[in-house]
Amino acid sequence: MLILGPTASGKTARAIELAQHLDTEIISCDSRQFYSEMEIGVARPSPNELASVPHHFIACRSVQDPYNVYTYQQDALKLLDNLFQQHDTVVAVGGSSLYIEALCHGIALLPDPTPELRAMLQHKLHTEGVESLRSMLRVLDPDYYNQVDLANGVRIQRAVEVCITAGKPYSQLIQQPRRPRPFSIKTLVIERPREELRNRINQRVEQMIAIGLESEARKLYPLRHLTPLNTVGYKEFFALWEQQNNYSSSPSPSEAIKLNTWHYAKKQLTWLKKNAPLLST
């Protein structure tokens, strides 16, 4: 049973209710709730909630040792195997589309690039611009070159790094057939009217700030360059603290967080519209 919905739509409460009813456990598909250092800003379920139903993939990793989708997929499948020995149904919840897709359809095994290669390509991207990586891709994987968004440096960089480490075209590697899952999936999408969702977001942001989001962010400030900290709720504080001589009227962190959370929710809605119907099996 997969529970989906945009951020702040009430997935957590719904999942717990359902898991209690089914007397089962919950596995999370939330790319930020993995991290033990992030609690308030990622709306981690409360200690009470966590105690009421066994949860998995919550606060299980450090931001210094981030997950990637493939290892998440592997861990989750292994865990599900175990859980299905004790339960007929397991509840999955989360809002991270790529992680949800990995769980439901699977994602190809691709070689990890060396950190040096990644850094080199990143540097090239920043200093020489997309064109330099584009021309590499054109040679390494002409098929993919013809289908990517040629303006999207991040995607091109990824394809190039995979081609180089694998010694094969990226487009070929990602064509590995999807493996059917040894379980069936039913999805439940939580929908709310836009205005209501927006109010819930705003309220939740106020709430987070009231219970100490700023000091949580302050603690993580030294780690702000790590990927998991490129997250709504933290990055807005970091941006504020980074600009010392800011007389300017930049919006308050809480307003910025509300807006960015809304943007995030809209992206989730776009994804849900297209993909949610395809996930059930």
Added chain:
RNA sequence: GGUCGUUUGGCCGAGGGGCUAGGCACAGGUCUGCAAAACCUGCUACUCCGGUUCAAAUCCGGAAGCGACCU
């Protein structure tokens, strides 16, 4: 009441006789590993009235709003 300045899209903001500035917001979308990321598309405005001109947001009058100073 007078003088000077100002008025650009939902907001900020450049330009300154013919050529869609840009940014944000808003709306829609793309996507097989940093995904709460990255990227794309749409949104053609110049306060009003009159004049000059082949052509005015741009020049000239006037009106209104706003601001500063003066009496």
